[in-house]
Amino acid sequence: xxxxxxxxxxxxxxxxxxxxxxxxxxxxxxxxxxxxxxxxxxxxxxxxxxxxxxxxxxxxxxxxxxxxxxxxxxxxxxxxxxxxxxxxxxxxxxxxxxxxxxxxxxxxxxxxxxxxxxxxxxxxxxxxxxxxxxxxxxxxxxxxxxxxxxxxxxxxxxxxxxxxxxxxxxxxxxxxxxxxxxxxxxxxxxxxxxxxxxxxxxxxxxxxxxxxxxxxxxxxxxxxxxxxxxxxxxxxxxxxxxxxxxxxxxxxxxxxxxxxxxxxxxxxxxxxxxxxxxxxxxxxxxxxxxxxxxxxxxxxxxxxxxxxxxxxxxxxxxxxxxxxxxxxxxxxxxxxxxxxxxxxxxxxxxxxxxxxxxxxxxxxxxxxxxxxxxxxxxxxxxxxxxxxxxxxxxxxxxxxxxxxxxxxxxxxxxxxxxxxxxxxxxxxxxxxxxxxxxxxxxxxxxxxxxxxxxxxxxxxxxxxxxxxxxxxxxxxxxxxxxxxxxxxxxxxxxxxxxxxxxxxxxxxxxxxxxxxxxxxxxxxxxxxxxxxxxxxxxxxxxxxxxxxxxxxxxxxxxxxxxxxxxxxxxxxxxxxxxxxxxxxxxxxxxxxxxxxxxxxxxxxxxxxxxxxxxxxxxxxxxxxxxxxxxxxxxxxxx
Amino acid sequence: xxxxxxxxxxxxxxxxxxxxxxxxxxxxxxxxxxxxxxxxxxxxxxxxxxxxxxxxxxxxxxxxxxxxxxxxxxxxxxxxxxxxxxxxxxxxxxxxxxxxxx
Numbered sequence: 207x208x209x210x211x212x213x214x215x216x217x218x219x220x221x222x223x224x225x226x227x228x229x230x231x232x233x234x235x236x237x238x239x240x241x242x243x244x245x246x247x248x249x250x251x252x253x254x255x256x257x258x259x260x261x262x263x264x265x266x267x268x269x270x271x272x273x274x275x276x277x278x279x280x281x282x283x284x285x286x287x288x289x290x291x292x293x294x295x296x297x298x299x300x301x302x303x304x305x306x307x308x309x310x311x312x313x314x315x316x317x318x319x320x321x322x323x324x325x326x327x328x329x330x331x332x333x334x335x336x337x338x339x340x341x342x343x344x345x346x347x348x349x350x351x352x353x354x355x356x357x358x359x360x361x362x363x364x365x366x367x368x369x370x371x372x373x374x375x376x377x378x379x380x381x382x383x384x385x386x387x388x389x390x391x392x393x394x395x396x397x398x399x400x401x402x403x404x405x406x407x408x409x410x411x412x413x414x415x416x417x418x419x420x421x422x423x424x425x426x427x428x429x430x431x432x433x434x435x436x437x438x439x440x441x442x443x444x445x446x447x448x449x450x451x452x453x454x455x456x457x458x459x460x461x462x463x464x465x466x467x468x469x470x471x472x473x474x475x476x477x478x479x480x481x482x483x484x485x486x487x488x489x490x491x492x493x494x495x496x497x498x499x500x501x502x503x504x505x506x507x508x509x510x511x512x513x514x515x516x517x518x519x520x521x522x523x524x525x526x527x528x529x530x531x532x533x534x535x536x537x538x539x540x541x542x543x544x545x546x547x548x549x550x551x552x553x554x555x556x557x558x559x560x561x562x563x564x565x566x567x568x569x570x571x572x573x574x575x576x577x578x579x580x581x582x583x584x585x586x587x588x589x590x591x592x593x594x595x596x597x598x599x600x601x602x603x604x605x606x607x608x609x610x611x612x613x614x615x616x617x618x619x620x621x622x623x624x625x626x627x628x629x630x631x632x633x634x635x636x637x638x639x640x641x642x643x644x645x646x647x648x649x650x651x652x653x654x655x656x657x658x659x660x661x662x663x664x665x666x667x668x669x670x671x672x673x674x675x676x677x678x679x680x681x682x683x684x685x686x687x688x689x690x691x692x693x694x695x696x697x698x699x700x701x702x703x704x705x706x707x708x709x710x711x712x713x714x715x716x717x718x719x720x721x722x723x724x725x726x727x728x729x730x731x732x733x734x735x736x737x738x739x740x741x742x743x744x745x746x747x748x749x750x751x752x753x754x755x756x757x758x759x760x761x762x763x764x765x766x767x768x769x770x771x772x773x774x775x776x777x778x779x780x781x782x783x784x785x786x787x788x789x790x791x792x793x794x795x796x797x798x799x800x801x802x803x804x805x806x807x808x809x810x811x812x813x814x815x816x817x818x819x820x821x822x823x824x825x826x827x828x829x830x831x832x833x834x835x836x837x838x839x840x841x842x843x844x
Numbered sequence: 845x846x847x848x849x850x851x852x853x854x855x856x857x858x859x860x861x862x863x864x865x866x867x868x869x870x871x872x873x874x875x876x877x878x879x880x881x882x883x884x885x886x887x888x889x890x891x892x893x894x895x896x897x898x899x900x901x902x903x904x905x906x907x908x909x910x911x912x913x914x915x916x917x918x919x920x921x922x923x924x925x926x927x928x929x930x931x932x933x934x935x936x937x938x939x940x941x942x943x944x945x946x
Contacts, residue, residue, distance in 0.1 A: 818942035821875070825867050 213263055214274055216256045217291045217344060220301070223249040223256075224336035231333060235326025242326035246333045247312045253336065257305030264298030269701050273346055273410070280349075292346035292409060296702040299543060299695075300343040300475055303550040304468050306678075308336050310671040311463040314558055317667035318459050318565060328368060328457065335361035339468050343475060348397050348407040351476065355393070355440065358469040359386050365464060366456040378452035385449040389439015396432030399425065413482040423487070430483055430490030433476065434497075441473030441527045444501040448766055450524055454516040458561030461516060466523050467554035471546050474530045478543055481703055484534070495535025499624045502528030504764065506634035510641065511750075511760040514571045515560045518642045522597060523553055525631060529612055532624065538615030539703045540696045544687060545612060547695070548604035552596035552679035558672055559590035562664045563646060568657050573645040575657075580647040582661045587647050589672040594643050596679045598636045599728050606725075607683030611690050614720045632724050636731015637738075644739040690717060851892035858885035872929070872936040876922045883915045 227249040235242040263272065275288035293301075312332060319328050338357025345351040359382075367379025401407055403425050404415040415421060421429070437443070442450035453465050464470070477484060477494065484490055502525045509521035526549050533542030564571055566583055580587045596603035599610065613632065616625040651658055663669065687693040700706075738746050750757035759765065815826075858881055865878025887908040894904025930936055 816944075818944035819939060820941065820944075821867055821938055828863060828867060 210272070210274075213260070213272055213293070216259050216263075217272070217274065217293060218276065220253050220256045220260065220305075221337050221340040221344065223253045224333040224340065227333035228330050228337060231326055231330040235330055238326060240320075240325065243312075243316045243329050246329040247316065250309050250312045250333065250336055253340070254305035254309035257301040257340075260293055261298040261302045261305075264293055264295050265698070268295060268698065270294075271410075271701075275346075287347060287349050287407065289350065290346035290408070291344045293344065294702055295698050295700075296475075296478060296543065297343055299547055299699070300471075301340075303471070303547060304336075304339050304343060307467040307550055307554045307675070308332075308339070308463060310674050311459045311467075311554065311558070314462075314561070314668050314671040315457075315459040317665050318561055319457060324368060328365075331361055331364045331368070332459075332463070335365070335464060335469075339472075342472055346409055348400060348409070348412070351479075352393065352397065355436070355472060355476075356390070358464070358472060359383065359390070359440070362386075362453070362464050362469055365460040366453045368456055368460065372455070375455040378449075378455040382449040382453050385446050386439045389436045389446055392432045392435025392439075393437075396429050396436065399429045399432060403429065409479065416482050416486060426483060427487040427489050430480070430487045431493060433480055433483075434490065434494055437473030437477050437531075438497065439473070440476075441470050441531070442524050443473070443497050443528060443531060444504055445766070447501060447505065447524045448763075448770060451517050451520045451763070454514070454520050458516065458557060458564060461520070462554045462557030462561065465520065466557050467550040470523065470527055471530075471550065474527065474534065474542060474546050477531070477534050478539060478702075481539060485537075485705060491535045491537065493535070494531050495621065495624060498528045498531025498533075498535055499627050500528070501525070502532060503627050503631045503634070504528075506631045506638065508760050508763050509638040510634060511757060513574055515563065515573050515576070515642060515646065516557070516571055518573075518638060519553070519556050519560055522556075522635065522639060525635065526553065526597075529609065529628070529631070532628065533612040533615060536612070536616050536619050536621055536624065537706070538612055538619075539706060540699050541608065541611035541615055543699060544693075544695050545605075545608035547686070548596065548608045548679070548682050551675055551682060552593045552603070552605055555589060555593040555672060555675040555679045556597060558668075558675065559586050559593060562586040562668055562672065563590075565664050565668070566661050567653060568660055570653060570657065573642060575653045576646045576651065577649040578647070578651040579661070583647075583663050585663060585669040585672060589669075589676040590647075591643065592676045592680045594639045598639050598731060599632060599724060600732075601725055602684055603680050604678065604682035604684075604687070606728075607687035607690060607693070610721050610724055611687070613724050614690065614717060617720055618716075629724060629727055633727045633731045636728045637735045640732045640735035641739050644735060648740055649743075690721070846896070848892055848896040851896075852889055855885045855889035855892065858882075858888065870937050870939055872926045872938055875938060876919060876926065879922070880915060880919060883911055887911050 224246075227246040231238075231242060231246050238244070272293040273290065274292075275290040277289050278286050279289040280287040312329070315328065315332065319325055322328065335358060338354045338361060340354070342351055342354025342358060345354060363379045363383040366382050367376045370376045370379070397407060400412055403421045404412050406412060406415075416426065439446045450465060450470065454461055456465070484494070505521045505524035505528060509518050509525065512518045512521060526545070530542045530545050530549070533539070533545060562583065563576065563579060563586060566579065566586070567576060570576070592603065596605035599606045609632065613625060613628045616622075616628055651661070686695040686698075762768070815822075862878045862880075862882030862885055865881065866875055869875050869878060890904045890908045890911075894902075894908075926936065929941070933940065
């Protein structure tokens with residue numbers, strides 16, 4: 207088929223071009239100096255265009271799955287893993303998110319990273335990230351997905367620790383990498399379990415076996431839980447979410463691209479991709495929903511007191527990812543992907559806006575020193591307002607339609623506790639996001655006079671990407687999400703989530719009522735934030751005094767970092783110290799020195815034998831010979 | 845008990861006497877002499893065996909002749925070393941020769 211030929215070229219080039227960009231930029235970039243961005247940005251732009259082409263293909267071939275085994279990647283005896291690509295509608299949606307946001311962030315970075323000494327290195331890593339991320343979503347097997355999975359993890363580490371001369375940045379990079387190892391360990395075990403249970407890691411093969419009931423129910427639950435462990439690490443869910451806030455040490459475009467819009471969604475994507483496995487295990491679904499719900503409200507609670515503008519958005523990302531898992535676990539698969547789709551745009555937008563604010567403030571990230579930027583940064587303000595309204599779920603922005611479907615699904619499927627928790631989270635989200643907006647853009651500027659003099663709107667290379675992302679953040683829901691539970695995206699993803707029952711949404715009735723409740727909470731959230739931070743700015747301090755434990759627990763991130771510093775980290779360090787002080791110094795060194803001392807002792811005992819007198823030596827020879835003769839006589843005698 | 849047995853017993857006794865002399869005497873001259881006794885004990889065993897056992901009688905005798913020749917050469921060198929050593933140390937007592945110890 208003619209179309210498939212073009213598709214093969216497109217799908218091969220989508221990851222290949224950024225890989226090429228990475229290699230060339232890393233080798234030659236230093237010489238290009240301030241023009242180092244030209245090649246990587248151009249290649250990613252082409253990749254993004256090809257991603258849109260692949261999306262259009264999946265749109266026009268909705269009930270077809272494009273599968274292409276490019277070559278044999280691993281051949282081990284009878285078991286082979288092809289380097290295979292797979293494109294269906296879910297891949298199409300992911301390609302759209304990754305392609306567009308990746309491309310936009312590349313352009314934004316030209317302005318944001320201008321003049322940085324690691325300019326070429328930054329673009330090289332970004333391109334490597336794009337390669338890994340594209341591989342992750344185009345893979346047709348768990349193993350190839352894992353290649354992309356680890357690849358984005360590596361790039362995340364490299365880019366968080368991009369300013370590696372800063373101690374906190376290199377520490378944060380290591381933290382992200384190590385915490386993700388915990389999750390990846392579970393993911394690897396999950397892959398082993400799949401391989402043992404089905405003999406293959408190809409998605410189609412595994413899902414066929416699962417659909418025919420060839421996997422025992424207990425095994426299936428374990429497989430799902432282990433895979434979800436990987437997702438917990440990558441998508442920053444409780445209890446492995448601690449790396450994401452620290453990851454904000456990286457440059458802001460990295461936070462927008464990797465730690466908001468694409469990589470952290472990999473866990474959600476992987477669980478959604480494993481849909482045929484998860485729907486057969488009610489236990490696993492409940493765990494996914496439980497973790498997601500708890501993470502959503504925990505992160506929202508922490509976000510309320512954070513003072514670093516990027517930390518607030520980071521916790522809101524964790525909260526949003528919790529929402530996605532809540533949706534998947536509650537059986538609202540399309541709503542989860544819809545939220546991922548919308549979240550990619552509005553959260554990427556929020557991060558890029560915060561980057562623009564930080565840029566204007568000369569690197570200041572503390573919101574207590576901002577304020578009154580509304581007039582000075584008009585484009586940033588308006589785009590960020592769109593992002594914020596979308597984030598908190600204000601009608602008619604994208605976030606509203608996605609979030610409302612999720613909250614509604616929890617209620618419709620009878621998970622009333624989850625529904626109530628989700629509503630509280632919605633309220634908290636409204637408060638903390640608008641706390642951030644009010645502290646940043648309203649009131650008087652609280653920074654030094656010198657900083658104030660330099661506040662300026664960012665250059666066009668940075669503001670145009672904001673506008674580009676603001677459009678989908680505002681309108682995406684209207685285009686693909688209406689009516690709720692039956693919008694275009696639902697029909698589009700039907701081939702992937704083949705077994706879902708859709709309850710028709712009712713504007714007048716239950717659906718409308720649920721929508722109204724969450725909308726009221728959103729508005730209450732904004733009003734509360736306005737009351738606390740504009741009208742009566744002394745109230746927050748009084749609340750903090752009245753419930754000091756509640757304030758301090760939130761400010762200190764529920765002490766999780768401190769607990770981890772004691773339990774796993776402290777125990778490991780203690781064990782390492784024991785290994786060093788006792789095992790290495792005493793046992794190993796003791797053994798080595800002991801052997802040496804033993805031979806010294808034996809030598810001391812044997813030294814008197816060497817008298818220097820030839821006759822004594824002759825005596826030994828003679829004695830030895832006598833012994834030999836006796837032995838030989840005895841041997842031969844028998 | 846044939847005659848060879850007695851010859852070999854004599855050879856064994858001579859060898860033991862020689863060995864005792866080499867190991868126990870403290871005079872270098874006597875050590876060298878004891879060495880000669882040991883060599884001749886071997887010679888006696890070779891010649892006696894050649895005479896009493898069948899086969900080519902010449903072979904054992906030839907070995908004995910070689911040993912005599914080598915013994916002559918050896919004793920020449922040995923005595924030369926003894927004299928050289930005596931010139932340096934003014935003694936022929938073996939227990940004073942102990943510079944080789946570690």
